[in-house]
Amino acid sequence: MAIALETCHALREAAALLGRAPAARFLGGGTLLVRALNEGEADFSTLVRCLDPSLAEIRASGPRIRIGAAVTMARILATRELDFLHSAARSVGGPAVRAQATLGGNLFAPPPYGDLCAALLALDARVSVQSGYSARDVSVEDFLRERGNGAGRTLVAGVELTRPRDSRAFRFLKVSKVRPKGVSMLTMAARLEESGGRLSGVRVVYANMAPAPARAAAVERALEGRRLDRTGIEAAAAVASEGFSPPTDSLASSWYRRAVAPVHLSRLLTGDSKRSA
Numbered sequence: 145m146a147i148a149l150e151t152c153h154a155l156r157e158a159a160a161l162l163g164r165a166p167a168a169r170f171l172g173g174g175t176l177l178v179r180a181l182n183e184g185e186a187d188f189s190t191l192v193r194c195l196d197p198s199l200a201e202i203r204a205s206g207p208r209i210r211i212g213a214a215v216t217m218a219r220i221l222a223t224r225e226l227d228f229l230h231s232a233a234r235s236v237g238g239p240a241v242r243a244q245a246t247l248g249g250n251l252f253a254p255p256p257y258g259d260l261c262a263a264l265l266a267l268d269a270r271v272s273v274q275s276g277y278s279a280r281d282v283s284v285e286d287f288l289r290e291r292g293n294g295a296g297r298t299l300v301a302g303v304e305l306t307r308p309r310d311s312r313a314f315r316f317l318k319v320s321k322v323r324p325k326g327v328s329m330l331t332m333a334a335r336l337e338e339s340g341g342r343l344s345g346v347r348v349v350y351a352n353m354a355p356a357p358a359r360a361a362a363v364e365r366a367l368e369g370r371r372l373d374r375t376g377i378e379a380a381a382a383v384a385s386e387g388f389s390p391p392t393d394s395l396a397s398s399w400y401r402r403a404v405a406p407v408h409l410s411r412l413l414t415g416d417s418k419r420s421a
Contacts, residue, residue, distance in 0.1 A: 148191070149191050152192065153196065158196070163276040167187075170192050171191040173214075173244035175244050177191065200215060202225070211302055213248025213303075215246060216244060216245060221242065225307070227311070232263035251287065251288075252291060258351060258356075262316075262333045262349045271283070275298055291356070317333075330401055331352060332350055333351075348380075353405070360387070363380045366379045367413075377414060385406070
């Protein structure tokens with residue numbers, strides 16, 4: 145199958161091309177699209193790349209940080225201002241994959257991939273998208289809800305988020321049965337900021353417990369307004385799987401994911417997030 149490669153120099157140009165060509169896909173690092181092409185599973189006939197320099201920029205203005213969609217996992221790991229994302233970026237494949245895999249591509253990665261996406265959702269990031277000649281910002285939550293509805297032809301320009309006030313307020317855990325770089329059986333991310341010694345604005349996110357990364361609403365309710373102590377953690381663990389119907393796949397059964405979720409949630413909340421299944 146012949147694949148056409150189109151090169152654009154501006155975001156609007158690339159987005160317009162994606163919008164009018166249903167069989168076109170945007171080429172970032174290529175870790176997913178090129179593999180699909182090599183395995184004969186490509187559902188596209190055109191790849192679009194964009195050389196707009198804004199895609200590779202990292203801009204920090206006080207606590208607000210903007211990360212271009214073409215920024216790789218390796219670049220995130222090399223950037224001091226993004227140290228709170230290092231654990232999530234390091235969980236993506238090995239060195240060769242991290243050198244190519246981009247932030248934008250991670251937002252489209254299907255399970256069991258997309259670990260960084262869970263972190264972005266927990267951090268309440270905003271996604272800048274370019275559709276044709278119009279640009280807009282949406283929450284990661286809304287983006288994930290829309291991405292299965294033609295979002296494959298949407299150009300992600302970057303994300304914007306707020307750096308946690310305290311480095312201990314953001315937690316990330318990837319559970320893999322093959323270490324150090326196996327795919328995720330279960331991923332968790334949490335923002336646990338405190339006000340007056342009690343948790344406020346809690347966000348807890350799971351990946352590979354649903355078709356896309358999703359917030360654990362019952363866990364958030366159990367933690368909100370509590371202290372992050374044994375009592376609070378036990379209350380959260382008691383509802384760890386509530387609201388989720390995990391998939392059964394080659395990595396784990398739905399029953400197993402539900403059974404181990406309380407264990408790994410407790411590890412995440414206590415800060416013991418270096419262990420995996």
